[in-house]
Amino acid sequence: xxxxxxxxxxxxxxxxxxxxxxxxxxxxxxxxxxxxxxxxxxxxxxxxxxxxxxxxxxxxxxxxxxxxxxxxxxxxxxxxxxxxxxxxxxxxxxxxxxxxxxxxxxxxxxxxxxxxx
Ligand code: SF4
Numbered sequence: 001x002x003x004x005x006x007x008x009x010x011x012x013x014x015x016x017x018x019x020x021x022x023x024x025x026x027x028x029x030x031x032x033x034x035x036x037x038x039x040x041x042x043x044x045x046x047x048x049x050x051x052x053x054x055x056x057x058x059x060x061x062x063x064x065x066x067x068x069x070x071x072x073x074x075x076x077x078x079x080x081x082x083x084x085x086x087x088x089x090x091x092x093x094x095x096x097x098x099x100x101x102x103x104x105x106x107x108x109x110x111x112x113x114x115x116x117x
Pocket of ligand 1: 041
């Protein structure tokens with residue numbers, strides 16, 4: 001993946017401190033900007049392994065949960081897939097993180113949609 005998406009980042013003209021708030025500061029303003037960002041998904045994919053800062057509107061702890069969920073436990077897959085999908089992660093990336101195939105991701109999302117229909 002190239003870094004071209006960064007040219008369209010909503011944060012491109014804003015100081016980096018907002019995306020690396022100290023523990024005492026709220027990340028709310030940064031996340032609000034992320035939620036309007038056209039390249040939020042690309043940012044999340046790029047920052048998935050990052051242990052600091054806000055990437056794609058997520059905090060380090062949220063990304064850690066996505067990474068560290070016991071993916072060998074298939075019972076955990078639906079909630080993990082739904083959570084990653086809600087964050088805008090593409091099916092291919094979700095499948096790669098979980099260790100399943102894309103078809104499984106689509107099947108789980110379809111089943112979840114049917115539950116709420
Ligand atoms: S999602 Fe947030 S951190 Fe990522 S590029 Fe957009 S504004 Fe910047």
